[in-house]
Amino acid sequence: MKITTYNVNGVNGRLPVLLRWLEEEKPDIVCLQELKAPQEKFPEQSIKDAGYNAIWHGQKSWNGVAILARNLEIKETRRGLDGDPEDLHSRYIEAFVGGIVVGCLYLPNGNPAPGPKFDYKLSWFERFSKHALALLEYDLPVVLTGDYNAIPTEFDVYKPERWVEDALFRPETREAFKNLVGQGWTDAIRKLHPDEKIYTFWDYFRNAYGRDAGLRIDHFLLNPQLENRLLKAGVDRHVRGWEKTSDHAPVWIEIKDL
Structure with missing residues (x-):
């Protein structure tokens, strides 16, 4: 089974790219982020025509998450996190698919930091970590995947000295990610590629993709x-080179079927 995460950076604007990639790679489960579409504007029919069932949590202009599955039933189990009833951002969706949670x-991105947006990032991270800890009690396989907006180490960024004040790389963010993994989670990319420089995001500016000036x-x-x-585990980095593509590339794992 192949599971993929992809920050599509606008599901409607990048729909041709998304459909092309789905046709080429045919992943079994797909997690999408940054839909940038309200609930009613998600391209459900196009996704269905591509052979995928879908659940999604949209939001006008920003955010938005979705789970797609090819020839598999999706049973939604949660949308959103506990701990802040005033947080209405569409940033988390959870489902039971193919025997996996x-x-x-x-x-959240968290920039500029420090400031209210960074405070929200750390608060959201804390709420997510609390939920993740509860998921470890499940007697089921669980995967937590998506755009964490967190650069774990200096090895995961091109020229780390340029990112020291960025919310993605500040010590608080790296510590939060380290503590999350330390609960008992495995970082799949690093487990299988411990010494390989792997990026998943390249900015649109200054020919970042061409220079391989990326982030994980x-x-x-x-x-x-x-x-x-x-x-x-790997990255479909070539997709980042397509015309009118996202600034992220799809990231994937393959797991043994039971």
Whole structure:
């Protein structure tokens, strides 16, 4: 089974790119972030015509998350996180798909930092970590994947000295990610590629993709029941080179079927 996460950066504006990639790679489960579309504007029919069932949580102009599944039933189990009833952003959706609990997230960017947006980022991270800890109690395979807007280490960013004040790389963000993984999760990319420089995002400016000046901010965290089924992990980085594409590339894992 192949599971993929992809910050599509506008599901309608990038729909031709998304459909082309789905046709080429045919992943079994897909987590999308940054839909930038209200609930009623999600391209459900186009996704269905491509062979995928879908659940989604849209939001006008910004945010938005979705889970797609090819030839698999999706049973939604949660949308949003507990702990802040005033937080109406569409940043988390969770479902039971193919025998796996799949959490799809779009963690806040947090810039400029310090400031209210960074405070919200850390608060959201704390709420998410609390939920993640509860998921570890499940006697089921669990994957938490998406755009974490977190650069774990200096090895995960081109010229880290340029990012020291950015919300994605500030010590508080790296510590939050480290503590999350430390609950008992496995960073799938790093488990299989511990010494390889891998990026998942390249800015649109200054020919970042051409220079390979990237970041690793899209992650797969696996609980022990799923980690022992992990076979492969990688990035479809060529998709970032397509015309009118997202600034992120799809990131994927392959797991052993039971």
